[in-house]
Amino acid sequence: xxxxxxxxxxxxxxxxxxxxxxxxxxxxxxxxxxxxxxxxxxxxxxxxxxxxxxxxxxxxxxxxxxxxxxxxxxxxxxxxxxxxxxxxxxxxxxxxxxxxxxxxxxxxxxxxxxxxxxxxxxxxxxxxxxxxxxxxxxxxxxxxxxxxxxx
Amino acid sequence: xxxxxxxxxxxxxxxxxxxxxxxxxxxxxxxxxxxxxxxxxxxxxxxxxxxxxxxxxxxxx
Numbered sequence: 670x671x672x673x674x675x676x677x678x679x680x681x682x683x684x685x686x687x688x689x690x691x692x693x694x695x696x697x698x699x700x701x702x703x704x705x706x707x708x709x710x711x712x713x714x715x716x717x718x719x720x721x722x723x724x725x726x727x728x729x730x731x732x733x734x735x736x737x738x739x740x741x742x743x744x745x746x747x748x749x750x751x752x753x754x755x756x757x758x759x760x761x762x763x764x765x766x767x768x769x770x771x772x773x774x775x776x777x778x779x780x781x782x783x784x785x786x787x788x789x790x791x792x793x794x795x796x797x798x799x800x801x802x803x804x805x806x807x808x809x810x811x812x813x814x815x816x817x818x819x820x
Numbered sequence: 821x822x823x824x825x826x827x828x829x830x831x832x833x834x835x836x837x838x839x840x841x842x843x844x845x846x847x848x849x850x851x852x853x854x855x856x857x858x859x860x861x862x863x864x865x866x867x868x869x870x871x872x873x874x875x876x877x878x879x880x881x
Contacts, residue, residue, distance in 0.1 A: 674831050676839060677837070789874070
C-alpha cells in the first residue's frame, strides 16, 4: 500500500499488541491492534480500534480524524510485521460493521497487486475460504505471509 | 534506567522507517483478551464454516 504510515509504534514483546497514535483534525487518538488466538490452530483474530477507559478495544468508535488511508496503511504494515515474526500464522479479520468490512474489502481490492506479492489473501463464501478477488462479497478475510517472502 | 528494546523496519511500500518500541506498560496486557466480543464473533463465524484453512496444496492453487 503506497500510503504513508504512522512511524512510531509501541508493542508488546510477543507482538500481540501494537499501539499507535492517529494524528488528525480531532487531535491525537490512541489506536490499538491486537492479535489473539482463535479456537482454530494457527488462526489469530485481528482486532482494531480506539482504546477505551478499561484498556479494551472499542471497535465501534468513529474517530473521524481525516486519516483513514494512513490508518489502514499502518494496520497493513502491522500485519506485515506480525506475519514476518509469525510466518506460520493465519490472520483472520472482519469489520465491526458491514460498512467497515466493505471499506476493508475496497482497501484490499485497490492495493491487491502489491499486497498479493507478499500475502496469501482469502475471503469466505459458503462457509469456505476462497481466494480474494475485487468483486468478492465476503464477511471476513484470512491472510498469511507467502512462504517465500521475508518482508 | 531500564533499556528500551527498539526495532526498526522499512515499510516495503513507502520506504518509511517504522520504529517499534517494546513497552513495559503494554507487556502487562499480554495474555489478556482485549477485544472479547470481536474474538467471540470470529470464533462463531469460523465455527460456522465447513473449512477454515485454505487448501494450499499445489493442485489447489
